[in-house]
Amino acid sequence: DVKVTQSSRYLVKRTGEKVFLECVQDMDHENMFWYRQDPGLGLRLIYFSYDVKMKEKGDIPEGYSVSREKKERFSLILESASTNQTSMYLCASSLLPSGDTQYFGPGTRLTVL
Amino acid sequence: TQLLEQSPQFLSIQEGENLTVYCNSSSVFSSLQWYRQEPGEGPVLLVTVVTGGEVKKLKRLTFQFGDARKDSSLHITAAQPGDTGLYLCAGAQGAQKLVFGQGTRLTINP
Numbered sequence: 001d002v003k004v005t006q007s008s009r010y011l012v013k014r015t016g017e018k019v020f021l022e023c024v025q026d027m028d029h030e031n032m033f034w035y036r037q038d039p040g041l042g043l044r045l046i047y048f049s050y051d052v053k054m055k056e057k058g059d060i061p062e063g064y065s066v067s068r069e070k071k072e073r074f075s076l077i078l079e080s081a082s083t084n085q086t087s088m089y090l091c092a093s094s095l096l097p098s099g100d101t102q103y104f105g106p107g108t109r110l111t112v113l
Numbered sequence: 114t115q116l117l118e119q120s121p122q123f124l125s126i127q128e129g130e131n132l133t134v135y136c137n138s139s140s141v142f143s144s145l146q147w148y149r150q151e152p153g154e155g156p157v158l159l160v161t162v163v164t165g166g167e168v169k170k171l172k173r174l175t176f177q178f179g180d181a182r183k184d185s186s187l188h189i190t191a192a193q194p195g196d197t198g199l200y201l202c203a204g205a206q207g208a209q210k211l212v213f214g215q216g217t218r219l220t221i222n223p
Contacts, residue, residue: 104154
């Protein structure tokens with residue numbers, strides 16, 4: 001069974017804190033993605049990576065950075081968390097880019113106070 | 114600006130009824146996917162349509178890709194409570210990205 005795991009299901013942080021969200025996939029996929037999901041807005045792409053140490057900005061990268069040191073792990077970093085970053089964060093991976101199936105983790109619900 | 118517009122955003126119907134969810138865009142996509150997401154879980158792929166005019170069936174679910182590859186629909190026949198969830202369409206745009214619609218939250222009442 002394919003599996004994408006995220007380090008936390010729920011996280012509460014304070015404004016200004018540095019936040020790390022970790023994602024691990026066990027499928028040897030090249031491509032990994034970070035989305036945020038907000039009601040009425042669907043999923044919006046923050047960053048994606050198509051190879052180790054490679055990263056590309058998505059549609060809403062401001063306030064975020066990413067790290068991919070190993071193929072199976074893709075980390076999302078909020079350098080200085082703000083209340084408008086309160087959201088559900090979803091990680092996904094795929095074998096092929098674009099039109100291929102994306103496999104999602106269960107999500108991390110982040111609340112920034 | 115949302116590239117993919119889903120309608121309706123919310124739908125609540127009785128068990129046994131039929132329904133259609135629409136996914137529209139002014140952009141052309143090389144393929145279009147439909148996902149279903151249940152509470153506390155990530156989205157799970159239901160189907161991918163690739164060819165303009167393509168129709169795919171998955172038990173009581175029928176998916177259609179528009180001839181111009183700009184729109185898609187999901188039709189559910191004789192809806193059941195197990196169909197409840199958030200349905201998301203996603204279009205493949207460019208080499209590596211998917212663009213998602215806002216989602217349709219479907220509730221089937223017993």
